[in-house]
Every structure is written in C-alpha cells, then in structure tokens.
Amino acid sequence: VTHLVWFRNDLRITDNRALHTACQDMHAKVIAVYIATPEQWQQHDMAPRQAAFIQQNLDCLDASLAEKNIPLFSHQCADFAESVEWLSDFCQKNSVTDLFYNRQYELNERHRDDRVSELLQGKCTLHAFDDSLLLPPGSVVTGSGEMYKVFTPFRKSFLQRLTHSDTRCLPAPKPRADKAERPPIVSIDYPFEQPDPSLFPAGEDAALQRLRSFCRERVQDYQQQRDIPAIDGTSCLSPYLAIGVLSPRQCFNRLLAECPQALEDDQSGAFVWLNELVWREFYRHLLVAYPKLCRHKPFIAWTDNVRWSGDADHLAAWKAGKTGFPIVDAAMRQLNQTGWMHNRLRMIVASFLVKDLLINWRAGECYFMSQLLDxxxxxxxxxxxxxxxxxxxxxxxxxxxxxxxxxxxFDKKGDFIRRWLPELADVPDSDIHHPHQWAIKQGRVLDYPEPLVDHAVARKQTLQAFEEAKRGA
Ligand code: FAD
Structure with a gap:
C-alpha cells in the first residue's frame, strides 16, 4: 500500500488533515509530492515575493518531512494541465494506491482536481479534505439553503456552528519506520524577490511562535490598536495563512487557549480578531457559492457599467506611491518594499484608486496580487x-x-507617513496631512508630488459615474 500526500497550499506538517490521515496506517508506505506551476502562477499574477516565500517554506517542509522519514518529491510543470498529467504518471510509476490532498476552492484549482479524479479513476483511491477553513464552504447557509450575502448574519450562524464542530488540531505524524531517501528540492523557475526574513521568517515554527506571542501579548488590545498602522497591532500572520504554513484551526485553538472567553465577550480584542478570521472564511465560502467571482465578475452586475478612467499616468502614480496624498503614498511604499500592507491602509488605497481616480478595481486587484506576500x-x-x-x-x-x-x-501625528516618506521628514505633525500648504507658507519646495486630484471634485465625478451606471442597468 502506498499513500501519496499531494501538498499544495498547506505547507505544514502539524494540523494537516491530508497528511495526518495518510499516516494513520503505520504499515503503509507514505511519500509526498509538491508540484510548482510557474506559468499558472504568472496567469494568477502571483507576486515574486510569494513565490520566493513558497520556495523557502518548501525547504522547511522538506526538512520536517525528512525527520518523519517521508520523502518529498518536488517537480516543476508549466501549468495545472501539465501537472495533472505528471501526477498521474507519478502515481503509476510509484504504484500509488491512495492519493490524499486538502481541497483548494478557486475555480482553476477545482477544475484541476476534477481532472485528476477523472484520470486516476479506477487506478487509485482519492481522499480529499476540507482543511484550509474552520468550516467547509456550503456548511453555513440560510434557512433556505443559500449562501449568506451579508457578513453579520453569516458570522452569527458561523459561530453557532463552530461551537458544535470538531475544531481540534491534529498532531504532526509520528516518524515512519523505514528510513527514506531524500530527493532534492526543485528550484522554482520564477522571478523571485526575497521577502525580508526579519519581517517574515519562513517555516511552521516561526509562524506558530508569532501566533503564540500575538495571542498572549497583543490580542487583548487588538480592538483599540488594529486600525493604527504605525502600531504593530495586528498579527501579521496573513502570509503564513495564505500558503498554509499555518491553519485557521491553529489560530482558533491558540486564541481560545489564551483567551477562553473569546466567544462570549464581543467587545474583547479576542472576539474582534476572531471576527477577522471569519471574514477570511466568508470570502472563501463566497467564491464557491459564486464562481463568477473567480472570473473577474463583480457581485453586483450593474457596477460593470461604470465608465472607468483609462488614465495610465494616474495608475502608475498610485502604484509608485506618488499621488501627492501622504497616507496613500506611504501605504503603497510599504506594499512595494515589504509585500505587506496594513488592513486599514488597504481599504484607503483601494478606495482612492477606485473612487478618487475612478480606475477599474481590477487593475488594483491585479497590482496587489503582483506585490503581496499574502x-x-x-x-x-x-x-x-x-x-x-x-x-x-x-x-x-x-x-x-x-x-x-x-x-x-488613523495616523494622527504622521508617524507611519514619515516612516515611508522620508521627503516629508521635516513637516510638523500638525501639517503632515497637508504638506503642500505647509510648504507654501514656509516658502519651501518639497520633493513630493502635487496631489493628482482634488478630492471634492473627484468625489462628485465618481458619484455621477456610479449613478449613470446604475440608471443604465
Ligand atoms: P489580522 O488583523 O491579524 O487578522 C488575522 C487574519 O485574518 C489575517 O491574517 C487574515 O488571514 C484574516 N483577515 C483579516 N482581515 C481580513 C479581511 N478583511 N478579509 C479576509 N481575511 C482577513 N488578506 C489576505 O490574506 N490576502 C489578500 O490578498 C488580501 N487582500 C486585500 C485587499 C484589500 C483591498 C483589502 C481591503 C483587504 C485585503 N486583505 C487580504 C485582508 C486584510 O487586509 C489582511 O488579511 C490583513 O491586513 C493581514 O494582516 P494581519 O495578518 O496582521 O491580519
């Protein structure tokens, strides 16, 4: 009996359902595989930083699996279509009897997995698990069996279900009896950009350590601090959750271990943090209920009638953090330099691109993907x-x-702005959000761009564009 564990977006050995189940039979031979698909990643606009982070975490995974005597075979294919063929061959060559994997919910990934089950039908048994969410898509629905369209009732129903669900973490597998060879790890052919290891060290241990210290020391103040980008008030766990170095069950259990009242007190930092994890679930459940979201379609159809601006210079200035609006520019430079951006700032810069520059949200979505570590x-x-x-x-x-x-x-004294915009270092606190007015008064010339737009004028134009689109629908 040969069990193959196919790692995808779950680069960890603790609390991994597919791996855990594959290892239950102590007599089975257990092997693992990872397939990088750089052309597919390009199509999905994956950031070079995220690809580098995957490579680093793959090395860590390989080391952890080696300690368990489980060899990790890694390979590179151009795209999902090729990976399916390769996997099918691999299964045949290695006489795989059972294939284990954790589900992914995006459309291309689901099509790939459908193809795998077609190809392997009758040849080996497939075991697929819901593992990247606290509750599987489709399990939190309204009385009439539909996906919730509004977050608050979704959360209410979600939390009720959660308390009756098995959310225990699974341990890492025990070492297998037979020592295994250790195949070399593939060097992924993608334009890498190394993330700063002091900000985001690779590996499960680093992720768990961060989770532990956040839940022990900072989650209590989360509600007060989470909107202030100059403070280290959020967990910064998103890069680990995004590629599955950490699981949401690990987050939930650690939170409850440190704050047993988390579910009862909706004013506590712990509850508010849990709420963010539920947003993560909400958006994934939505993808499955509304596959059009994976096809660049808006949820509200009439918004597709908005006549967007095609101003390439505006888009380029936004990307570069040169809009002349200090909070927007500081945020974009944080993104460009680190691959991470604070949530409040993501909302501000996204709103600015769409509502002040009237640029199609898809351009922003794509740019974020190309930069984000998470x-x-x-x-x-x-x-x-x-x-x-x-x-x-x-x-x-x-x-x-x-x-x-x-x-x-949210950045009253401009501490965050000054960290990312050294050209505004001399502007006093009281003027940091209006540096041009200050410069005129002082008779100084700033090495900082003039605002791209007048917000009041832009606001009116945007309202008009949306109203026209709505009427035309
Ligand atoms: P914490 O505040 O510590 O929250 C804990 C975890 O909950 C996060 O790590 C994340 O997994 C999840 N989470 C928190 N807020 C949200 C949210 N609003 N929606 C979904 N999940 C959430 N998050 C991503 O993980 N990847 C993205 O590509 C991404 N793009 C975004 C784009 C825009 C325009 C906006 C407004 C938000 C986006 N977010 C994205 C959500 C959120 O900004 C980040 O998850 C968060 O800033 C990560 O920081 P943290 O780990 O410190 O979060």
Missing part, C-alpha cells in the same frame, strides 16, 4: 470589491473615503 484570491477580490462597492456586503457606492481625513484619523 496574496489570496478570495480575500483580495473580496477586499477590492468591497472598496469598489461592487461586492456583496460592500461599502455603498456613495460612501467615499476622504484620504486626508482617513490619514488624520
């Missing part, structure tokens, strides 16, 4: 469609953030 189709698409008012439970189109007042509210 790039994740469901969360990224959900976030962009929320900001663009085209999504389910999105901000209504007439609610438009003012980037300057957002900056004043």
């Amino acid at each position: 790039g994740d189709l469901a969360a990224n698409n959900g976030g962009w469609q929320w900001a663009a008012s085209s999504g389910t439970d999105a901000a209504p189109y007439f609610r438009i953030f003012n980037p300057t007042t957002q900056g004043e509210r």
